[in-house]
Amino acid sequence: MNRREFIAALSLPLFGCGGRADPSEPWPEGAVSLSYDDGLPSHLDIAAPALTRHGLRGTFFVTWTNIAPRVQDWIAVGRAGHEVADHTVHHRCDLQDIRASDYFEREIAPMEAWLDRTFGPRRDRDFAYPCDVTDIGSGSATVQMLRFEHRLRRLGLHSARTSEGEPNAPQWVRQHPYKMQALAIGYDTRSLDDVFRYLDRARARRQWAILVMHDIADTPADGTMTIRDHDLLLDHVAESRMLCRPIGRVLAGIAKTRAVVSA
Ligand SMILES: [Zn+2]
Numbered sequence: 001m002n003r004r005e006f007i008a009a010l011s012l013p014l015f016g017c018g019g020r021a022d023p024s025e026p027w028p029e030g031a032v033s034l035s036y037d038d039g040l041p042s043h044l045d046i047a048a049p050a051l052t053r054h055g056l057r058g059t060f061f062v063t064w065t066n067i068a069p070r071v072q073d074w075i076a077v078g079r080a081g082h083e084v085a086d087h088t089v090h091h092r093c094d095l096q097d098i099r100a101s102d103y104f105e106r107e108i109a110p111m112e113a114w115l116d117r118t119f120g121p122r123r124d125r126d127f128a129y130p131c132d133v134t135d136i137g138s139g140s141a142t143v144q145m146l147r148f149e150h151r152l153r154r155l156g157l158h159s160a161r162t163s164e165g166e167p168n169a170p171q172w173v174r175q176h177p178y179k180m181q182a183l184a185i186g187y188d189t190r191s192l193d194d195v196f197r198y199l200d201r202a203r204a205r206r207q208w209a210i211l212v213m214h215d216i217a218d219t220p221a222d223g224t225m226t227i228r229d230h231d232l233l234l235d236h237v238a239e240s241r242m243l244c245r246p247i248g249r250v251l252a253g254i255a256k257t258r259a260v261v262s263a
Contacts, residue, residue: 026170026257029241030203031250033210034058034234035161035182037087037128039066042216044073046227048082054234059246061087061128061161064111078119083246085126086111086157093131100137104151112155124248127152127160127178128212134162149178159251164188167202167209170254177251182210185233186223192232203242208250 034051036043039062051058060077062084067074078084088107095103108127115123135144152160158177165181173180183189183198195211202209211233215224225233237244245253 026253027206027208027243029243030167030199030206031208031243031245031253032199032202032237032240033208033245033247033250034213034237035061035128035210035247036213037061038091038214039063039074039087040215041070044070044077046216047213047230048077048080050231050234051082052080054238056234056238056244057081057083057246057249059083059085059126059248061085061126062111063087063091063130064089064114065091075118083124083126083248084115084119085124085128085247086115087128088130091130093133095133095136098136100147100151103136104155108152108155112157124246124252125156125158126247126251127157129160129162132163145179152178159247161210161212161247163212167198167205167207169205169207170257173208173251173254180210180247182212184212184214185225185229186214187212190220192229195233196236199236199240199242203240209242210247
């Protein structure tokens with residue numbers, strides 16, 4: 001009897017290889033979401049076609065000023081099964097001189113209204129903080145972030161993604177849906193090996209990896225992923241047994257699991 005057969009005979013789960021289904025763990029092999037920020041032309045011309053070739057779907061956090069010149073192409077991306085989500089109208093990074101009510105009225109509500117009109121009221125509703133800035137208005141950083149979360153919730157948004165941190169445990173997401181963590185390729189790391197190690201950690205811990213990408217181009221640069229690395233990443237994800245879905249779809253799965261657990 002080898003080790004695998006011995007463990008099977010004892011009915012013990014093999015770590016990281018499926019094991020017993022725990023209803024509080026929606027992804028026995030971990031999950032991954034591929035997110036793309038800012039609504040850049042390379043997302044239309046390179047990322048979306050590459051995702052389609054690999055049979056994958058991503059989340060595109062778009063900024064109105066960037067998508068306006070090719071809005072019909074962006075609508076086609078959303079209708080092809082990708083998530084098109086809110087990254088504000090102008091992508092302001094300094095929020096010190098603006099009132100929270102004005103910021104939400106001018107930067108977030110108009111994007112939500114356009115997304116509703118374009119993709120319907122039943123669409124997924126997720127947000128990514130421009131420049132990872134979560135502080136708005138007066139008070140401590142915690143008070144400012146709570147103010148941001150409160151207003152996002154009031155506007156009907158289900159989650160918000162930051163751009164740093166380890167993979168997300170389902171329980172973390174349930175408790176902190178407006179603090180979802182992610183790895184920003186091109187900023188946190190430019191090494192594909194680092195990205196693969198991050199995915200491995202999510203898989204081993206049965207957690208949710210969220211990747212953030214910006215521009216995708218032939219040549220390497222700060223904040224940019226090369227076309228070759230992007231293709232290698234998609235090959236890796238498509239061949240892995242991790243669940244790969246847009247952010248809103250993974251969140252919907254977590255909500256469904258909670259309903260099963262609490263039933
Ligand atoms: Zn951005």
